[in-house]
Amino acid sequence: MAINKRLFLLLFSFLYTITCFSQILEPVKWDSEIEKISDTEYDLIFNANIDEGWYIYSQFKIEEDGFAPQTLFVFENKGDNYKLVGKASEPSVGAVYDKIFEENVVKFKSQATFKQRILVLNSELKQIEVFVEYQTCDNAKCIPGDYAFKINLDGSKALKEAVSPDQRSQQLSKELKLNITGWDKYQKQDVEEKSNFSIFILGFLGGLIALLTPCVFPMIPLTVSFFTKSSGDSKKGIFNSILYGFFIFLIYVLLSIPFHFLESLDPGILNSISTNVTLNIIFFIIFIAFAFSFFGYFELTLPQSWSAAMDSRANKIGGFIGVFFMALTLAIVSFSCTGPILGTLLGSSLTADGGAMQLSMGMGGFGLALALPFTLFAMFPKWLNSLPKSGGWLNTVKVVLGFIELALALKFLSNADLVEHWGLLKREIFIGLWIVIGIGLIIYLFGKIKFPHDGPLQKLGKGRIYTGILVIAFVVYLIPGLTNTKHANLKLLSGFPPPMFYSLYDKASECPLDLNCSKDWKEGLAKAKAENKPILLDFTGWACVNCRKMEEQVWSTSEVYDILNEEYIIISLYVDDKKELREAEQFQYLRANGTIKNIETIGDKWATLQTINFQNNSQPYYVLLNHDLELLNTTNAYEPNAEAYLEWLTTGLNNFKSQSEDSEFKFGN
Numbered sequence: 001m002a003i004n005k006r007l008f009l010l011l012f013s014f015l016y017t018i019t020c021f022s023q024i025l026e027p028v029k030w031d032s033e034i035e036k037i038s039d040t041e042y043d044l045i046f047n048a049n050i051d052e053g054w055y056i057y058s059q060f061k062i063e064e065d066g067f068a069p070q071t072l073f074v075f076e077n078k079g080d081n082y083k084l085v086g087k088a089s090e091p092s093v094g095a096v097y098d099k100i101f102e103e104n105v106v107k108f109k110s111q112a113t114f115k116q117r118i119l120v121l122n123s124e125l126k127q128i129e130v131f132v133e134y135q136t137c138d139n140a141k142c143i144p145g146d147y148a149f150k151i152n153l154d155g156s157k158a159l160k161e162a163v164s165p166d167q168r169s170q171q172l173s174k175e176l177k178l179n180i181t182g183w184d185k186y187q188k189q190d191v192e193e194k195s196n197f198s199i200f201i202l203g204f205l206g207g208l209i210a211l212l213t214p215c216v217f218p219m220i221p222l223t224v225s226f227f228t229k230s231s232g233d234s235k236k237g238i239f240n241s242i243l244y245g246f247f248i249f250l251i252y253v254l255l256s257i258p259f260h261f262l263e264s265l266d267p268g269i270l271n272s273i274s275t276n277v278t279l280n281i282i283f284f285i286i287f288i289a290f291a292f293s294f295f296g297y298f299e300l301t302l303p304q305s306w307s308a309a310m311d312s313r314a315n316k317i318g319g320f321i322g323v324f325f326m327a328l329t330l331a332i333v334s335f336s337c338t339g340p341i342l343g344t345l346l347g348s349s350l351t352a353d354g355g356a357m358q359l360s361m362g363m364g365g366f367g368l369a370l371a372l373p374f375t376l377f378a379m380f381p382k383w384l385n386s387l388p389k390s391g392g393w394l395n396t397v398k399v400v401l402g403f404i405e406l407a408l409a410l411k412f413l414s415n416a417d418l419v420e421h422w423g424l425l426k427r428e429i430f431i432g433l434w435i436v437i438g439i440g441l442i443i444y445l446f447g448k449i450k451f452p453h454d455g456p457l458q459k460l461g462k463g464r465i466y467t468g469i470l471v472i473a474f475v476v477y478l479i480p481g482l483t484n485t486k487h488a489n490l491k492l493l494s495g496f497p498p499p500m501f502y503s504l505y506d507k508a509s510e511c512p513l514d515l516n517c518s519k520d521w522k523e524g525l526a527k528a529k530a531e532n533k534p535i536l537l538d539f540t541g542w543a544c545v546n547c548r549k550m551e552e553q554v555w556s557t558s559e560v561y562d563i564l565n566e567e568y569i570i571i572s573l574y575v576d577d578k579k580e581l582r583e584a585e586q587f588q589y590l591r592a593n594g595t596i597k598n599i600e601t602i603g604d605k606w607a608t609l610q611t612i613n614f615q616n617n618s619q620p621y622y623v624l625l626n627h628d629l630e631l632l633n634t635t636n637a638y639e640p641n642a643e644a645y646l647e648w649l650t651t652g653l654n655n656f657k658s659q660s661e662d663s664e665f666k667f668g669n
Helices: 002-018 158-163 167-176 196-211 219-230 234-254 257-265 269-274 277-295 304-317 319-333 335-351 355-379 381-386 392-420 427-445 462-482 521-531 545-554 558-567 602-614 642-668
Strands: 028-036 041-050 055-057 072-075 082-089 096-098 103-105 107-109 111-120 127-137 142-152 535-540 569-574 587-590 596-599 621-625
Touching: 028 127, 028 142, 041 055, 041 107, 041 127, 072 111, 107 111, 167 587, 167 602, 196 335, 196 355, 219 355, 234 319, 234 355, 277 392, 335 355, 392 427, 392 462, 427 462, 521 535, 521 569, 545 642, 558 642, 569 602, 596 602, 602 621, 621 642
Parallel strands: 535 569
Antiparallel strands: 028 041, 041 111, 055 107, 055 127, 072 127, 082 111, 096 103, 127 142, 535 621, 587 596
C-alpha cells in the first residue's frame, strides 16, 4: 500500500505541476501583526487570506506516516535573542479525509490565523524574521509557496521598511504598471501553447530514430522473445510486455518533472534559463561532444555499475517491480544513443516558449515511440520476421545524427550571440555553416569519407542515395539565405537561423522585415499618439523560435505586412535582452509575495512589465491598445494561420477607428 501511495503521489505531483506552467498564481496573501503581552512577551500573528476554492494545510500531521504537506514556520534569529513559548496555535478545525493524499488532514479555507508567543531574552532586539513554507491546493492542482516576514517589536510596519526598494525603485516599479482597461469587453486569453502537439510529434520521431540506433534496435527481438517465452503463458507475456512499454514511457515522462517544479516556483525561470548565456554555451559544447560521440570517436555512457545494479534487481524482484527495473535498465544501457537525442529535445524545449510543458510532451512522444515496438511485437510476434537485420546501416544512422547534432549546436551558440549582441553569428554566417555541414553529410553519404566504426562500403544502398538527395535539396534551399534578396526569407526554417535583420548586410532598421517598430514602451506610445495609430504591443525574444515563425511566416504575408506597416505602431519588447540598463534605470521590484526581483537588464524590465500587466510570461504575446491603454481586441499568442491573425488585426483597427470617431463626435458636441 505504501509503495502504491508513493507512486500515486509522484504521478499526482506531475499532474498538478504541469497545470501551472503559463499563468502566475498566488492564491494566498499573507500579512502579520504583533501583540504585546508584557515587557518581554509578545504574540506574533500571521494571517493567511486564501482565495475561494483554495486551501492550505495545518502545521501538524494527523497520521504519523502521512504524505500531506504541512505549513512550516521558521524563526530565523532565535538563540540568545528570544525563545518560543509553546507551539504555534492555529484555527480549530476538524479533520477531514483528503482524497488526494488518501489520509485524514486538517486544512483551512478562506482565512487562517497562526499565533506564536515568544519570550524576548535580548533587550536590544528590535526585529524578528520569520519564514513560512506551505502548499496551497484546489481540487486540480497544488502550488508550493513561501513568504518572508520581518516584524518590528514596536508594532511598526517592518515589512515595507525592511524589504521595499528605495523611492527611485518604487517610482520605476509604478511605471511598469500600465493600468490596462477593457478587460470587461475582451477577456484575457488563456494562452495555450499551440505547438504542444507538434513537439509531441517531434519527440515521437526522435524516439523512432533512437529505435534505429545500435544501442536499441538489437534489443527489440531479444526482449520480446524473453517476454513471450519466459512466462510460459502467452497472455501473461503480452501483459508483461505492455507493462514494460508503459514503464519505458513513464520513465521518460518523469524525467521532465523537476522542470515543472522549477517553473511552478518561478514562472519565468525556464525563460531565464533558456536565454542564459553560460547555459547556451555549455549546451553548444555538449552538442559538439554528442556529435563526435555519434561519429564514433568516443562513447558517452552512464556508469556500467548502474545498469548492472538495475538488471540484478529486475532478476531478483520479479513481478511489476521487476518489469520496471528492466525498463530502467534499457533506459540506462541505451543512453549512449538516446542521450544526444534527449539532449536535443531538452535544449529545444527550454529555448522554445512552452517550457516544461513542451518538454513533457516531447519526452512523452519519445518514450511512446521507444515503447511501442516492444509491446506490438510481443502481441504480434510474427512481425519480428519483417525486421531488417542489424548491420552497418545502424552506424550510418548514428553518423547522420552526428551531423544533425553539429547543426543544432550552432543554434545554442546563436542564442548566446543574439541576447548579448556579440555579432559573431550573423544570419548569413549561420546559414553558411549549415551549408558546410550539409556538404560534409553529402560527402559522407556518398562514401567519400568514413568514420571510425564504419565498415567497408561495398556499394551505395538506396537509403544512402535517397538521404543524400534530400540533403542536396536542403543545401540548395539554404543558398538563397546567403543573399540580400526577398528569397533570403527561409520560411521553412523560421526560428532556427537568427532574425533577418541580424545580418551582414545593411538593413533599413533593426526590426522584423524592416517594419517600422520601437523597442521601448514610452517611445512607442509617444509615436502612436503623434501618428494617431493603434499600438501592437509585441512581447518577443531574441531566442524565441515561435516569434521568428510569426514574423517570417505570418507577418511576411502581403496583407498582414501592409496593415502592420501602414496602420499600426509596433512596440517590440525583447524579454530576453541581456543588455544592461543604465545604472540610473536599474531598480528592485517588490513582488506581491514579498520577494524582490532585481531589474538590471532590458529583458528583466520588459518581462516584468508583461507579467504584472497580463499575468503571462510566454512569447510571442500580442496586445492591441489605443492611446489610453484600452484593449482593442483579445490578446493573442502564436497564431500560424495568417488569415486568422489578419482578421484579429483588422478587428482591432476597426475598433480603434470607431473609438476615434466617437471621441471626435463627443468633442464636437
